[in-house]
Amino acid sequence: MKIYFAGPMFAKADLLYNEYLVKKIRDLADSIEVYLPQENGAINDKTAYADSKMIALADTEKVLESDLLIAVLDGLTIDAGVASEIGVAYAKNIPMIGLYTDTRQQGADNQKKLQALGDIAENQFHYLNLYTVGLIKLNGSVVTNEQDFLDLIKKQLAK
Template structure:
């Protein structure tokens, strides 16, 4: 089990001069952390831009410096190297790239002259576009793997459904915080116990990248609604699941 990874995620100094932000470094670190957490081997891709332009380089667009026959030939050779890795190992889980990179972008790349309509082009970079059959994620998306599962947890059916979601998410390499597993599962507790549980849930939001919320029922559970609102107020994305066919 392995992923193919843009090499600058492991060695940020491979990127063009001055473009790496602290936020980027955080994404790189958490992406590596996720792989280690779930035993996913990291196989670095070659860096076409570094091999062609050198290590210490200014930022630039594809059309400015990479739109040459020599660079195209290099891409062909590097593709052959990666295809050989895939032949020996089997298909990877995915490719992890870096958006905006002319070679290894996922959803968008710096392509044409600055200020032009083609400056930022949607789609994969010129290297990763050679592997259309392999799923690809931007490192910022792959790094968001810590999930807070917000859901009603009062009946046996609700708790069993939550566990099934927990297992599904875990099988896809997400680390899931499940409130019912930390004592939030009975009415028989005093005020201090309530406060302790609340504080534990609140602390969990500090290590959460995304909230997955179950909003079944004629009305969404009030506690779940609060958790969704708290996440939204703190800039944490919320993904809502509703299987109930009734209009809420």
């Protein structure tokens, strides 16, 4: 199975988290081939040069070759590149799994947090772009923890 890993990749923390997750995914089965864009030095060595067309062509080719796109949705907003990759996968009907671990989503049953939504500038929850999330949900699902994420990948392997 070919998996495209879409995730933010410009902060050291992002790079390390991506590596961590991809190792766990690769450990699931020998039949898994994960494309992690940050490992493609031809376009993502930030000390070198790659123009926008080179990056778009290289990553789009890998999205289109994939059997599954997985996306890390964490951050202030969904990373713009990740959102683009989700759009390409949706357009080609490639199954997707999103991982959204933001802790602010917890407490959905807490009445004080829910009541605070009526107060200006007191939203206790994090917002994700609903269009991008909808594209994932129309062709997959979004989970909130790494174990569910890995379990869904295993289910895709079994198909």
